[in-house]
């Protein structure tokens with residue numbers, strides 16, 4: 001069943017632990033689902049420095065070509081942003 005919505009529609013979460021910071025200014029996929037205890041890795045494939053800041057946690061700077069990994073031990077929905085481009089870049093990790 002296709003969801004209909006505006007440009008900012010919430011995507012169906014993808015079951016993966018890999019998120020790409022894709023060109024330009026995007027987290028891809030934007031919403032993911034993982035099992036509790038999983039470690040999620042963000043890889044910066046964009047031409048700009050980005051960050052990953054999960055709500056209420058420290059900010060992680062990710063240079064071009066770099067990665068950051070964050071473990072998610074507790075089930076819940078975790079929203080995160082790139083604090084340098086918070087209007088364009090945000091995403092969600094759903095921990096089951």
Ligand SMILES: [Cu+2]
Pocket residue numbers: 025049050051082083084085089
């Ligand atoms: Cu950014």
